[in-house]
Amino acid sequence: MSRYTEASCKKCRKLGQKLFLKGYKCRTNCIFDKINRDAQKSKSRPKKMSDYGKHLREKQIARISNHIGEAQFRRFFAMASKAKGKTGETLLRLLELSLQNVVRRAGFSESIKMARQIVSHGHIKVNGKVVNIPSYIVKENDEISLDPRLAEKVAVKQSIENADKTSSRPSFISYNPENFTAKIVRIPDRSDVSTNVNEQLIVEFYSK
Numbered sequence: 001m002s003r004y005t006e007a008s009c010k011k012c013r014k015l016g017q018k019l020f021l022k023g024y025k026c027r028t029n030c031i032f033d034k035i036n037r038d039a040q041k042s043k044s045r046p047k048k049m050s051d052y053g054k055h056l057r058e059k060q061i062a063r064i065s066n067h068i069g070e071a072q073f074r075r076f077f078a079m080a081s082k083a084k085g086k087t088g089e090t091l092l093r094l095l096e097l098s099l100q101n102v103v104r105r106a107g108f109s110e111s112i113k114m115a116r117q118i119v120s121h122g123h124i125k126v127n128g129k130v131v132n133i134p135s136y137i138v139k140e141n142d143e144i145s146l147d148p149r150l151a152e153k154v155a156v157k158q159s160i161e162n163a164d165k166t167s168s169r170p171s172f173i174s175y176n177p178e179n180f181t182a183k184i185v186r187i188p189d190r191s192d193v194s195t196n197v198n199e200q201l202i203v204e205f206y207s208k
Contacts, residue, residue: 055201058199058201058205059073059201059206061196061197062199067100076091076095088203091203092190096195097139098135099126099135102138102144102182102184103146105194106163106175107159107160107163107168108151108156108160114155119133119134123150124147128143139184140185146180163175172184172187
């Protein structure tokens, strides 16, 4: 996968939507919020977007929010299109159940980028076995465990504490604070998905 070298806040400004790429900082000290408030005060009209631009924007929001490359996103879409049910909703579920995203939503990391690093460095086990592939799709009843030694690191410890304080863990994840494990108790519903996107426009983008 190609590396993201662009500043995180610049991606949000370009797409016109908060992507929460910095985790907790995006909720407490967000430059995009300030820019958005200033834009609302301005009398200038927003630029019109073509239909293609609207479809591309939704695809980019989903892709960048989940910190994955174009080729990998296409593979996720191909998997979703072959599965039963609505392609768009299935795509979002697959993204939600990627190991890096589960690590983030379980509270082990503040951001998707941090979660990706934790997984790729071998600090996460799935059902007792180390998995270092961030895009690995977890299944119902899988148990994800964090290396207890990593849990003592400042950044990870703060992430867990913030998740505890804000009760931000979704209901499809059952968290055990005693041994730093998270279990997928059910497949997430559309309402559980953390990516704020119109999935139908993504389906139409790839159907053209």
